[in-house]
Amino acid sequence: MEKIMVVGAGQMGAGIAQVCAQAGFHVVLHDIDLARVEKGFDRIVENVRRQREKGKITEQDENTTLQNIEITTDLHKGKDRDLVIEAAIEKMDTKKQIFRQLDKITPKTTILATNTSSLPITELASATNRPEKVIGMHFMNPVPVMKLVEIIRGLATSDETYLTVKKITEQIGKVPVEVNDFPGFISNRVLMPMINEAVYALQEGVATKEAIDEIMKLGMNHPMGPLELADFIGLDTCLYIMEILHQGLGDDKYRPCPLLRKYVNAGWLGKKNGRGFYVYE
Ligand SMILES: CC(=O)CC(=O)SCCNC(=O)CCNC(=O)[C@H](O)C(C)(C)COP(=O)(O)OP(=O)(O)OC[C@H]1O[C@@H](n2cnc3c(N)ncnc32)[C@H](O)[C@@H]1OP(=O)(O)O
Numbered sequence: 001m002e003k004i005m006v007v008g009a010g011q012m013g014a015g016i017a018q019v020c021a022q023a024g025f026h027v028v029l030h031d032i033d034l035a036r037v038e039k040g041f042d043r044i045v046e047n048v049r050r051q052r053e054k055g056k057i058t059e060q061d062e063n064t065t066l067q068n069i070e071i072t073t074d075l076h077k078g079k080d081r082d083l084v085i086e087a088a089i090e091k092m093d094t095k096k097q098i099f100r101q102l103d104k105i106t107p108k109t110t111i112l113a114t115n116t117s118s119l120p121i122t123e124l125a126s127a128t129n130r131p132e133k134v135i136g137m138h139f140m141n142p143v144p145v146m147k148l149v150e151i152i153r154g155l156a157t158s159d160e161t162y163l164t165v166k167k168i169t170e171q172i173g174k175v176p177v178e179v180n181d182f183p184g185f186i187s188n189r190v191l192m193p194m195i196n197e198a199v200y201a202l203q204e205g206v207a208t209k210e211a212i213d214e215i216m217k218l219g220m221n222h223p224m225g226p227l228e229l230a231d232f233i234g235l236d237t238c239l240y241i242m243e244i245l246h247q248g249l250g251d252d253k254y255r256p257c258p259l260l261r262k263y264v265n266a267g268w269l270g271k272k273n274g275r276g277f278y279v280y281e
């Protein structure tokens with residue numbers, strides 16, 4: 001297995017493409033238009049340049065990584081891939097449409113993985129004729145730094161698919177941890193209600209955003225406060241995840257905070273577009 005495609009060149013897709021290319025895989029990085037895919041590639045160029053300047057990698061490693069990546073807006077480039085990792089927006093309809101197309105384009109042997117944060121793998125797999133080859137590969141942000149990949153098995157995911165994906169995860173220097181297919185898996189079932197509660201505390205005027213973040217950083221040794229982390233993840237992604245937890249688990253304790261929804265409706269999506277709870281240059 002050596003040829004990978006990453007669909008969606010946003011913050012996650014670019015990071016996934018980078019770590020796969022650094023591990024020696026050939027990667028096709030796809031997004032819906034050239035500006036988006038070029039932005040993703042530029043992010044990788046910047047990351048590997050920083051790593052080389054810090055002496056973490058050699059100039060040759062930097063060049064090889066970049067040479068291992070091909071950018072495209074054509075999903076048909078998936079026709080010779082062994083593994084596709086989808087990292088488009090957190091919307092079931094969008095992801096199902098991508099999976100339907102990939103099912104037609106890629107060889108029957110290709111594994112179709114998704115980096116979804118919360119959506120059911122089993123339902124996504126039903127959009128294909130190969131549910132045994134569909135699996136969740138949930139990377140953490142920022143991908144080049146975070147060690148974990150949550151591996152989620154759908155109802156029909158085969159042992160062979162699971163073992164192959166586990167091996168690739170290890171080859172790219174990450175630690176796979178297996179979970180079953182429930183909304184939000186483990187990572188976001190635990191993390192996102194904390195973030196949502198921090199937004200409720202802000203909405204209710206319990207403390208300022210700075211105080212909330214400071215308390216969780218200094219008091220609990222979290223590297224980022226929950227509101228800073230929400231901005232880092234993307235407020236749209238946080239809202240989608242809360243909606244999936246709310247619908248999927250059917251418990252009002254997961255209801256998204258209205259202030260979170262308000263910010264997303266205002267177009268304040270966090271660090272990625274310059275404004276969320278905080279303002280970024
Ligand atoms: C929503 C989901 O579905 C799941 C999720 O991903 S939830 C989010 C999970 N992620 C987290 O919780 C991240 C929490 N934050 C952190 O761990 C840290 O703040 C952090 C690693 C992001 C930055 O760490 P820091 O010590 O404050 O900053 P800094 O010293 O600048 O960076 C540490 C290293 O990370 C690298 N780094 C930081 N941000 C980076 C980025 N966006 N991309 C690539 N590398 C990055 C730096 O280059 C540096 O590398 P070296 O050690 O090789 O020098």
Ligand SMILES: NC(=O)C1=CN([C@@H]2O[C@H](COP(=O)(O)OP(=O)(O)OC[C@H]3O[C@@H](n4cnc5c(N)ncnc54)[C@H](OP(=O)(O)O)[C@@H]3O)[C@@H](O)[C@H]2O)C=CC1
Binds near residue numbers: 032118233
């Ligand atoms: N942010 C995080 O911390 C984490 C996110 N995830 C998951 O990763 C996925 C991507 O998130 P993230 O990278 O943060 O989001 P981004 O918004 O940064 O990137 C998503 C990218 O996919 C593009 N896109 C939209 N539709 C399609 C399509 N049909 N085909 C190909 N590309 C498409 C988007 O374009 P456009 O700009 O037009 O929307 C955008 O460029 C989501 O499923 C998310 O839940 C997983 C772990 C952590």
